[in-house]
Amino acid sequence: MLRLPPVVLVATIAVAASMAGCTAAAPPNAASSPRAVVAPPPSPSSAAPSAVAPPSDAPATPAPATVYPVTAAELGASWRPGCPVEPGLLRRVEVNHVGFDDQTHRGELIVHEDLVPQVITIFERLYVLRYPVEKIRTVNNYPGATDELSMEDNNTSAFNCRGIPGTTQWSQHAYGRAIDLNPLLNPYIDGAGAIQPTNAAEYLDRDRTDPGLLHDGDPAVLAFTDQGWQWGGFWTTPIDYQHFERP
């Protein structure tokens, strides 16, 4: 542990706090700032009783987001030599999200280091909106980091070293600059009408208003586009309702 930089130590402490929060029935009091990030280590006086408790009607934010470096080993099948971004430029970001059970959960995204502050802001906003996200796991949790398996599982994810289907170009996911949100509810539809994931047919009806489905003008879409991200739901061929990117 002593060889870890201060940032990691801060993150480790925050995670320990968040884990405690996850196992508790009630959300813990937000004694620390809910907006955290890769900040400098707190000053020795941080325990001073100057922190102001949030109003009781404020949305509970149980733990700050935390940021970690990643290694090639941790990326598993989602990265290989020859990918356009080295592991050193990627970060693992732990964020809070509301699940379809209306409870707070913790998820992990791998994104480009340049986008870490934006990604934290976006997921904090989704949390305050109580936009439900089923799960957020890194794609190497699925055999071969296979995107189809992650999508079928309605798993929200970001980095994956893969190409754009049907092309020889890298996807923005290969740069850690794209996020697929609730992909089963928000499928990808190619020019021939084929869908990904293949179990998403019932969600081709975009007049549906189930929680988690994304529509033009939805606050959850604005959480991304207000940060300058592009939404694949505005595309025509393909249409990619799950996809947000910041090239």
Ligand SMILES: [Zn+2]
């Ligand atoms: Zn995508």
